Amino acid sequence: MIIDTVDHVVRFESVGLRYGLGPEVLQDVAFTLREGSFHFLVGESGAGKSSLLKLMYLALKPSRGLISLFGRDIATTPRPALPALRRQIGVVFQEFRLLNHLSSFDNVALPLRVAGVKESEIHKHVVELLTWVGLKDHIKARPPTLSGGQQQRIAIARAVIARPRLLLADEPTGNVDDRLALRLMHLFEELNKLGTTIVIATHNQGLVQRLKHPCLRLDSGHLHVDEPAAAPRRAAGRDGASSSSFEGWGSRSAF
Amino acid sequence: MLNRRTDLALDRDSLGRFLPWLIAFMVYLAVLALAGALMLRATAERWDKGIGATLTIQIAPTDNPARDAGNVEAVLGVLRTMPEIVRARAVDEAQLMALLEPWLGPAGAGDLPVPRLIDVELKQGAPLDAASLKARLSAIVPGVGVDDHRVWLERLVRLIRTAEMLAVTVLVLIALATIGTVVFTTRTGLAIHHEAIEVLHLIGAQDSYVARQFATRALTLGLRGGLFGLALALPTLAGIGYVVRRLESGMLPELALSPAHWAVLVGLPLVVAAIAMLTARFTVLRTLARML
Numbered sequence: 001m002i003i004d005t006v007d008h009v010v011r012f013e014s015v016g017l018r019y020g021l022g023p024e025v026l027q028d029v030a031f032t033l034r035e036g037s038f039h040f041l042v043g044e045s046g047a048g049k050s051s052l053l054k055l056m057y058l059a060l061k062p063s064r065g066l067i068s069l070f071g072r073d074i075a076t077t078p079r080p081a082l083p084a085l086r087r088q089i090g091v092v093f094q095e096f097r098l099l100n101h102l103s104s105f106d107n108v109a110l111p112l113r114v115a116g117v118k119e120s121e122i123h124k125h126v127v128e129l130l131t132w133v134g135l136k137d138h139i140k141a142r143p144p145t146l147s148g149g150q151q152q153r154i155a156i157a158r159a160v161i162a163r164p165r166l167l168l169a170d171e172p173t174g175n176v177d178d179r180l181a182l183r184l185m186h187l188f189e190e191l192n193k194l195g196t197t198i199v200i201a202t203h204n205q206g207l208v209q210r211l212k213h214p215c216l217r218l219d220s221g222h223l224h225v226d227e228p229a230a231a232p233r234r235a236a237g238r239d240g241a242s243s244s245s246f247e248g249w250g251s252r253s254a255f
Numbered sequence: 256m257l258n259r260r261t262d263l264a265l266d267r268d269s270l271g272r273f274l275p276w277l278i279a280f281m282v283y284l285a286v287l288a289l290a291g292a293l294m295l296r297a298t299a300e301r302w303d304k305g306i307g308a309t310l311t312i313q314i315a316p317t318d319n320p321a322r323d324a325g326n327v328e329a330v331l332g333v334l335r336t337m338p339e340i341v342r343a344r345a346v347d348e349a350q351l352m353a354l355l356e357p358w359l360g361p362a363g364a365g366d367l368p369v370p371r372l373i374d375v376e377l378k379q380g381a382p383l384d385a386a387s388l389k390a391r392l393s394a395i396v397p398g399v400g401v402d403d404h405r406v407w408l409e410r411l412v413r414l415i416r417t418a419e420m421l422a423v424t425v426l427v428l429i430a431l432a433t434i435g436t437v438v439f440t441t442r443t444g445l446a447i448h449h450e451a452i453e454v455l456h457l458i459g460a461q462d463s464y465v466a467r468q469f470a471t472r473a474l475t476l477g478l479r480g481g482l483f484g485l486a487l488a489l490p491t492l493a494g495i496g497y498v499v500r501r502l503e504s505g506m507l508p509e510l511a512l513s514p515a516h517w518a519v520l521v522g523l524p525l526v527v528a529a530i531a532m533l534t535a536r537f538t539v540l541r542t543l544a545r546m547l
Binding site: 080 | 263455460547
């Protein structure tokens with residue numbers, strides 16, 4: 001696995017995307033995400049947010065243009081090398097995409113298992129993270145028996161369990177109340193402080209305004225980068241529940 | 256390889272009930288076809304070697320037994336000078352009567368003029384043909400017939416070889432049908448579990464990680480079905496063997512399986528399970544290769 005030590009995690013140049021022979025849903029998209037940055041991705045519904053995220057988590061190939069992840073041009077990266085890139089990307093899917101036949105524990109453990117991490121390691125970290133997202137009592141529950149908010153937290157736990165270098169989240173706070181939404185955002189900021197580059201697609205204007213991170217704004221297929229008026233508010237003075245149980249995480253360098 | 260833990264609910268789709276039955280039938284038919292092929296091959300080889308190089312010379316009887324004996328001696332004299340012939344031996348009268356008795360009965364044989372026979376054993380691969388031998392012997396003793404066993408034996412062996420080829424063809428068809436079945440069930444499985452596979456793919460699973468789960472399951476189901484098929488086939492074979500032994504007459508060659516043959520038959524379910532496993536693996540890998 002060769003990871004270039006470039007400071008940009010994602011780079012798009014003149015990227016266009018069309019489905020089949022349809023019109024381009026993304027046109028001339030160009031932006032760079034530096035290592036450790038935090039962006040919101042906003043735009044009207046149907047503006048192409050999910051498509052843009054799919055390009056970033058390697059579910060789609062662009063119809064044209066250049067996409068580079070962690071310094072590697074995706075178009076010239078051989079297919080067998082892609083899983084290694086994907087393992088550095090955590091994704092919170094809009095519709096969660098949890099595996100309904102697996103317990104919460106196994107769902108969250110999946111990225112570690114796929115990466116071949118030892119079961120003893122897996123157990124420790126998964127339990128720790130599920131505890132942190134408040135689902136300790138539902139470790140054995142299967143997703144269909146859980147509420148939308150609980151499922152969402154499992155999806156988030158699964159996305160972050162392997163300490164990804166890039167975290168992409170599609171409406172990760174859509175199914176939870178504002179208090180929990182904020183708490184989840186703090187989880188993302190915590191990860192961000194540990195070096196993870198973060199992109200969160202959201203409709204929640206309240207969150208966007210409150211957290212003051214730069215925005216990638218999609219407008220009918222075109223992308224604009226909006227810097228916030230003030231400097232990004234570094235997640236300070238958040239509600240107390242988050243940080244204490246989260247400390248063990250920073251030392252997790254094994255993955 | 257045999258990691259039982261699986262991220263896909265493979266054991267919960269209906270294919271798990273369908274595949275072992277099909278494999279059981281395949282193995283059942285394959286065991287019978289293979290047993291047939293092995294027995295036929297052994298028989299053909301035995302015949303090819305054993306009585307492969309013999310022929311019989313008939314000398315037409317005359318009214319005079321002394322002259323008959325002279326004719327036999329004259330023919331034997333010629334045969335013994337020929338380098339292609341290992342051994343030539345006159346069949347004595349008592350033996351001849353014994354051969355004829357089943358056909359003519361004990362009473363009839365003595366009164367009939369019976370030709371004198373000479374058994375001739377040729378060197379392996381001797382280029383001696385019956386027609387030229389007959390021409391040569393007729394010059395000395397008129398009314399000599401040469402009966403070349405190689406002709407009908409060759410036909411018989413060819414028949415057995417054809418039957419063997421047929422059994423092998425059946426085996427190949429069964430193997431292809433097994434592969435087709437596994438490809439079909441695996442593709443169906445891929446479609447059923449498409450969503451979960453895509454998630455695994457997107458969180459960075461190598462193709463082999465997904466393929467291993469399908470392959471392990473195909474192996475398990477293949478073994479289960481294969482052993483069941485074998486369990487059905489062995490009593491069938493034993494039954495056929497019993498019936499053949501009861502029929503035992505000089506007409507039927509001995510159809511027996513050696514211990515090595517039994518080992519091959521018992522190993523067949525393993526081969527079929529391995530085919531199922533590899534087929535599932537390649538099917539999954541080929542399908543996943545279409546994903547980015």
